Amino acid sequence: MDVYSVGEIRRRGAPSVAKELKAGSERALASLRNVRSRSFNSLTDAQKNFLGEVKGKIKTELKSVAAEAEEFISTPHLLFRPMFMILAIGLPLLFPLFFIPLKILLLYIVSFLLWYVTLVAYFATEVAMKPPWYRTGLSLKAQPSYWKHCVHNPLEDLQLEFEDVEFQGADGRTLRGWFVPVPDFVENKSREKIMIVCVHGAGRDRRAFLRHSEIFAEAGYPILMFDLSEHGLSDGQGLGFSYGRREKLDVLSAVRYLRKARGAERVVVVGTSTGASSAILAEGIYPGSIDAIIAENPFTRPADLFRLHLNETLKNYLSQNQHHIMRRLTFWYFSRILLIRAGHSFRNTGAVDAVKNVKCPLFVLHGTSDEVVPISHGEAIYEAATCDVKAFWAAKDAIHCALFDKYPEEWKSRALNFLEQAVC
Structure with missing residues (x-):
């Protein structure tokens, strides 16, 4: 520039x-x-x-x-000759076995196998006592679809006034739930002294009967919905359910609470699955404690139900014909581990045995499409019952714990008609 x-x-x-x-x-x-x-x-x-x-x-x-x-x-390297590798690595470990007496060697092998079979049985029973849907608290996540909108509380979901209650269980644990008195809009108060206890199934909580409670409330029956021990907000240590051993005592505690604290003259227990079997066990062991039972899809005995699900799991591995003895031994051993862990000792007794001592009116209802507890369990319990008043309803195509959702009007009419006949 x-x-x-x-x-x-x-x-x-x-x-x-x-x-x-x-x-x-x-x-x-x-x-x-x-x-x-x-x-x-x-x-x-x-x-x-x-x-x-x-x-x-x-x-x-x-x-x-x-x-x-x-x-x-x-290239045929050692890495791709597995049998040679196993022999090369295991030979020093197997060599001492040639100098061990045959009896001790057999005892060692049997003990080794028994340990691992027991370990597998332990994990299998863990799943059985804590099913995939088992959880504590009143979570709003992963709830069954048939609960629909009834997942909060009676007031929020159904506009029913309620009280938070708690009472002592037989083992000293605190059980918690909701008490729904007869609503003000119900004119006929003659049934206020006939109260209903609703008992949920394994892994669920008090909300299992929340959608049903409106039926009983409008008919003039006070309702107690509570959490079994180890469930919901009741005391527990996350042990799961015990196939009726603890649960039957919880049912009796709830009945006792209504009689002493609420002045109930008659108490009806409405249960589903484990709740249904526990109600039958409670009345069967302590006759006269309950005035009527509505048992939805109950199971006969703990080991019977456990073997059913084991069979479904292992049917592709242990065929009915070729491994008949092995199947029976496996199922027997696994079910005994379950009974011991659940506190039943070695006795495989359940609702189908206790129902013979039930004298109060009994209504058994079961879905024909129930894959968790097949309808044969409900039929066996009904056939074994000796009470004067009993009824059975096979709800066509209904699944586990969802009879009300398949047939809401029929469930309502059958339940109320049974109550009218049994306790009114």
Whole structure:
């Protein structure tokens, strides 16, 4: 760019000099842009060439590694001779066995197998006592679809006033639940002394009968919905359920609470699944404690139900014909582990045995499509019952604990008609 002296600027005039300075600046900028463009293009070409070389080298190396791996695999190395490896590694461990007396060796093998079979049985019974849906608290997550909107409390879901209650269980634990008195809009208060205890199934909580409670409330029956021990908000240590051993005592505690604290003259227990079997066990062991039972999909005995689900799990591994003895031994041993863990000792007794001592009216209802507790369990319990008033309803195509949702009006009419006949 040109440089002008003060005298020359005065001689030529400032406008003329300014014009020439501007033109010179534009030429300099254009030259700079041209140089930068050429430099950028050169740099880009260099990067492309470098990346191309790197990709080419990587591709070549990968081909080389693949060729070496293929050659290695095709060669009979020790790594690909598993039996030889097992023998080579295990021989020093097996060698002392040749010097052990046969009786001790057999005892060692039997003890080894029994330990691992027991370990598998322990985990199997853990799942049985804590099914996938087992949880404590009143969580709003992962609830069964048939509960629908009834997952909060009687007031929020059904506009029914309720009280939070708690009472002592037989083992000193605190049991908690909701007590729903007869609503103010019910004119006939003659049934206020006939109260209903609702008992949920394994892994669930008091909300299992929340959607049913409206039926009983509108009919004039006070209702107690509570959490079994180890469930919901009741005391527990996360032990799961005990197939009726603890639960039957919880039922009796709830009945006792209604009689002593609420002045109930008659108490009806409405239970589903474990709750149903526990109600039958409670009345069967302590006759006269309950005035009527509505038992929805109860199971006969703990081991019977456990063996059923074991059979479903192992049917593809232990065929009925080829492994008949092995199947029976496995099921017997696993079920005994369950009975011991659940506190039943070795006795496989349940609702189907206790129902013979039940003298109060009994209504058994079961879904024909129940895959958790097949309808044959409910039928067996009904057939074994010796009470004067008993009824059975096979709800076609209904699944476990969802008879009300399949046939809401029929469930309502059958339940209320039974109550009218049994306790009113």
